[in-house]
Amino acid sequence: xxxxxxxxxxxxxxxxxxxxxxxxxxxxxxxxxxxxxxxxxxxxxxxxxxxxxxxxxxxxxxxxxxxxxxxxxxxxxxxxxxxxxxxxxxxxxxxxxxxxxxxxxxxxxxxxxxxxxxxxxxxxxxxxxxxxxxxxxxxxxxxxxxxxxxxxxxxxxxxxxxxxxxxxxxxxxxxxxxxxxxxxxxxxxxxxxxxxxxxxxxxxxxxxxxxxxxxxxxxxxxxxxxxxxxxxxxxxxxxxxxxxxxxxxxxxxxxxxxxxxxxxxxxxxxxxxxxxxxxxxxxxxxxxxxxxxxxxxxxxxxxxxxxxxxx
Amino acid sequence: xxxxxxxxxxxxxxxxxxxxxxxxxxxxxxxxxxxxxxxxxxxxxxxxxxxxxxxxxxxxxxxxxxxxxxxxxxxxxxxxxxxxxxxxxxxxxxxxxxxxxxxxxxxxxxxxxxxxxxxxxxxxxxxxxxxxxxxxxxxxxxxxxxxxxxxxxxxxxxxxxxxxxxxxxxxxxxxxxxxxxxxxxxxxxxxxxxxxxxxxxxxxxxxxxxxxxxxxxxxxxxxxxxxxxxxxxxxxxxxxxxxxxxxxxxxxxxxxxxxxxxxxxxxxxxxxxxxxxxxxxxxxxxxxxxxxxxxxxxxxxxxxxxxxxxx
Numbered sequence: 001x002x003x004x005x006x007x008x009x010x011x012x013x014x015x016x017x018x019x020x021x022x023x024x025x026x027x028x029x030x031x032x033x034x035x036x037x038x039x040x041x042x043x044x045x046x047x048x049x050x051x052x053x054x055x056x057x058x059x060x061x062x063x064x065x066x067x068x069x070x071x072x073x074x075x076x077x078x079x080x081x082x083x084x085x086x087x088x089x090x091x092x093x094x095x096x097x098x099x100x101x102x103x104x105x106x107x108x109x110x111x112x113x114x115x116x117x118x119x120x121x122x123x124x125x126x127x128x129x130x131x132x133x134x135x136x137x138x139x140x141x142x143x144x145x146x147x148x149x150x151x152x153x154x155x156x157x158x159x160x161x162x163x164x165x166x167x168x169x170x171x172x173x174x175x176x177x178x179x180x181x182x183x184x185x186x187x188x189x190x191x192x193x194x195x196x197x198x199x200x201x202x203x204x205x206x207x208x209x210x211x212x213x214x215x216x217x218x219x220x221x222x223x224x225x226x227x228x229x230x231x232x233x234x235x236x237x238x239x240x241x242x243x244x245x246x247x248x249x250x251x252x253x254x255x256x257x258x259x260x261x262x263x264x265x266x267x268x269x270x271x272x273x274x275x276x277x278x279x280x281x282x283x284x285x286x287x288x289x290x291x292x293x294x295x296x297x298x299x300x301x302x303x304x305x306x307x308x309x310x311x
Numbered sequence: 312x313x314x315x316x317x318x319x320x321x322x323x324x325x326x327x328x329x330x331x332x333x334x335x336x337x338x339x340x341x342x343x344x345x346x347x348x349x350x351x352x353x354x355x356x357x358x359x360x361x362x363x364x365x366x367x368x369x370x371x372x373x374x375x376x377x378x379x380x381x382x383x384x385x386x387x388x389x390x391x392x393x394x395x396x397x398x399x400x401x402x403x404x405x406x407x408x409x410x411x412x413x414x415x416x417x418x419x420x421x422x423x424x425x426x427x428x429x430x431x432x433x434x435x436x437x438x439x440x441x442x443x444x445x446x447x448x449x450x451x452x453x454x455x456x457x458x459x460x461x462x463x464x465x466x467x468x469x470x471x472x473x474x475x476x477x478x479x480x481x482x483x484x485x486x487x488x489x490x491x492x493x494x495x496x497x498x499x500x501x502x503x504x505x506x507x508x509x510x511x512x513x514x515x516x517x518x519x520x521x522x523x524x525x526x527x528x529x530x531x532x533x534x535x536x537x538x539x540x541x542x543x544x545x546x547x548x549x550x551x552x553x554x555x556x557x558x559x560x561x562x563x564x565x566x567x568x569x570x571x572x573x574x575x576x577x578x579x580x581x582x583x584x585x586x587x588x589x590x591x592x593x594x595x596x597x598x599x600x601x602x603x604x605x606x607x608x609x610x611x612x613x614x615x616x617x618x619x620x621x622x
Contacts, residue, residue: 017493038620064621088493182328182399185536206517209531216610220520220529225496247618259613286620297615299527302570304608307558309349309597310375 002041002066003246004113004139005032006132007122007235008102009046009070012277013082016089018228024277025056027079028122028145031232034281035239035268036120037063038289039247042239043113045069045132047101049076059282069113076101089227090205107132114138118246120238121165123147126158133164141245141253143167143198145238151178163195166253169238172201172209184209185216198258200241202234207266210258217259222270222296229276236272236281241265267292313352313377314557315424315450316343317443318433318546319413320357320381323588324393327400329539335588336367338390339433339456342543345592346550346579347431348374349600350558353550354424356380356443358412360387370593380424387412400538401516418443425449429557431549434458437465437472444475452556452564454478454509456549462489474506477564480549483512483520495520496527509569511552513545519577521569528570533581533607540587547583547592552576578603 010027014020033042043066048056052072060067082096107128119139121129123146133142142165150158151174158178162168168175168191172184179187188199188211199211205227207220244261245253267289274280321338325331344353354377359367363383371378393407418439430450432440434457444453453476461469462485469489473479479486479502483495490498499510499522510522516538518531555572556564578600585591 039618040621088487176399183535183538185534203517206514207529207531209534211534216534217613218518218531218534218611219613220518220531223496223520223522223527223529224494227494244618256614260616263613263615286622289620290617294615297613300529301612302528302530302574302608303567304574304605305571306601307350307555309600310351311597 001117001246001249002043002112002115003036003118003120003242004043004045004109004116004136005029005036005120005122006045006107006129007032007124008079009044009048009052010079010081011051012231013080014085014229014231014276016085016229017087018226019276021276025059026081026232026277028232028235030060030278031235031272032120032122032239032242033060033065034063034278035236036243036246037065038240038268038286039243040118041066043069043110043116045107045109045113047071047073047076047105049073049078049101052078059278062282066112069108069110071108073101083231085230089230092230109135117249118242119143120242121145122235126150126154126161130161130164133161141166143169143238143242145169145234146174148174148177159194162191165196167198167200168196169200169202169241171234172203175199175201184211198253202237204230208237208262210262212255212258214255217255217262219262219266219296220300222266222292223299224270224274227273230273231277233269233272237265237269239265240268263293263296264289267296312428312557312560313354313423313426314347314429314431314553315354315356315420315427315447316340316347316431316433317356317418317440318343318431318435319390320355320359320363321390321392322362323542324391325396325540325542325587327396327540328398329537330587332587336370337392337543337588339543339546341371341589342546342583343431343433343550343553344371344376345374345589346547346583347554347557348376349551349579349597350554351429352377354380354421354427356418356420356424358382358384358387358416360384360389360412363389370589373593377423380419380421382419384412394542396541400541403541420446428560429553430454431553432456432476433546437461437469441468441472441475444472452477454480454549454553456480456545457485459485459488470505473502476507478509478511479507480511480513480552482545483514486510486512495522509564513548515541519548519573521573523566523569525566528566528573530573530577530607531611533577533603534610535581535585538584541584542588544580544583548576548580550576551579574604574607575600578607
């Protein structure tokens with residue numbers, strides 16, 4: 001069993017109130033892969049340029065990530081993003097985006113990537129997501145992420161692509177924008193009518209919620225003293241979430257599995273934001289992940305006790 | 312044992328995507344009292360004008376709320392607020408505020424109000440909150456709410472007032488603004504240095520978190536198909552939270568009590584937003600509250616299961 005992810009592989013330049021990095025490894029596929037690799041073999045599909053070197057490959061390989069489908073475009077440069085966060089890290093401004101090799105990206109999947117059990121379509125153009133989806137005929141669970149750009153300029157294609165996956169992961173504001181519904185409960189119902197059985201609303205610093213036909217589960221984000229860099233947190237969440245599902249190949253992806261998948265995604269995302277880029281997750285240990293999931297369970301549960309209320 | 316609340320008593324004019332009301336009963340003390348009344352006797356302290364009639368008193372009295380300290384100012388008009396909400400109810404604009412009798416409000420507490428076991432200082436001028444606090448010498452648990460206006464124009468007085476209470480309840484954005492700290496973990500630590508042992512960060516549609524020296528507890532909001540009118544939800548939450556504490560007079564207000572208090576506050580607030588103003592909570596039954604707390608427990612809990620992670 002294995003996991004395939006298609007998405008961006010990037011160099012990011014980030015400034016936050018806690019410091020800055022001029023050029024660090026990033027991209028949705030990278031953040032996803034480093035989290036999902038705790039659970040299963042991960043195949044990364046995405047393009048890089050000449051500037052993507054051994055040091056970058058090594059970060060992925062050290063975690064056992066399969067980099068065979070990272071496509072090196074000779075003469076090209078790797079996707080580059082520069083952004084800046086506000087004082088409480090809840091606002092972010094894109095200063096610069098260079099698509100570079102990403103501009104003409106056509107996903108090419110090896111046999112190993114095509115045979116994956118679990119597939120994550122990171123935030124790329126929805127037509128490309130659909131092509132990758134079509135190639136992975138053996139995937140038993142497929143999830144998709146997207147963003148406001150595609151809702152703005154390619155909504156019909158995005159909805160068609162959503163129709164072919166099991167799970168939509170989206171920021172809650174984008175979920176409302178996409179469905180034109182004011183609450184995530186109504187938005188999720190609309191999405192389920194398009195096809196997916198599972199909808200995950202990512203809520204940034206507030207956590208995430210998963211909605212299925214059977215029920216709802218809400219989980220706050222892990223509380224942190226300091227958030228250094230939120231870049232990639234959503235993809236890291238997705239990596240933990242999908243990785244957990246990949247690690248449970250027997251039986252259906254029921255609400256119990258989804259809830260625990262949310263917990264692992266949330267735990268991994270909380271490490272991701274503690275330092276810049278992939279710095280923290282790259283040296284994370286299994287014990288640290290397990291401890292944080294336990295802690296998350298403790299800080300989100302309460303025990304009911306009957307009480308007589310006045311009429 | 313009983314609960315005293317000081318705060319606004321108002322007529323609200325509200326427009327949301329789901330309809331409008333030209334003049335409905337509202338105000339922080341009213342929303343608080345109707346929720347807290349499920350747990351204990353509530354004394355409401357606040358001013359009203361000639362336009363506040365039997366129908367309005369009756370809404371409170373039907374719940375057993377003590378209205379003896381509602382001060383009728385002859386010739387005056389009741390506080391009036393007009394606001395409008397955006398399509399997903401996450402933005403709101405104040406169109407009109409008439410302070411009316413609230414402009415010269417000097418809280419006068421009867422013996423019954425002064426003897427309360429639990430005191431809630433709703434969002435009014437911090438000097439007035441401090442005066443009320445000083446009068447309630449027997450209160451074993453005192454909480455305070457405030458808003459950005461007082462942080463902007465009376466921060467020093469607000470911090471002094473906060474120093475005299477056990478618990479600060481504030482929107483998370485205001486908590487950051489007040490403390491100038493970027494995360495609620497750091498903000499809560501700063502607040503605890505000023506005096507309160509307990510900090511509650513209200514997060515609107517995302518739920519709430521409580522932070523003490525002993526720990527953290529986060530609880531998502533109850534998911535609703537439709538949110539009709541968020542007005543008063545925060546005060547209704549406070550009413551459920553403080554009411555639950557009032558109903559447990561023996562022993563200290565420990566983290567277990569606080570967690571369950573959060574659940575009752577969250578449940579009550581979720582009913583509050585289902586209809587305009589106090590319409591839903593005014594006819595709410597104890598069984599409905601209990602059922603929603605149970606449901607909240609179900610939709611926020613997950614069961615840990617050990618899993619072997621890859622190194």
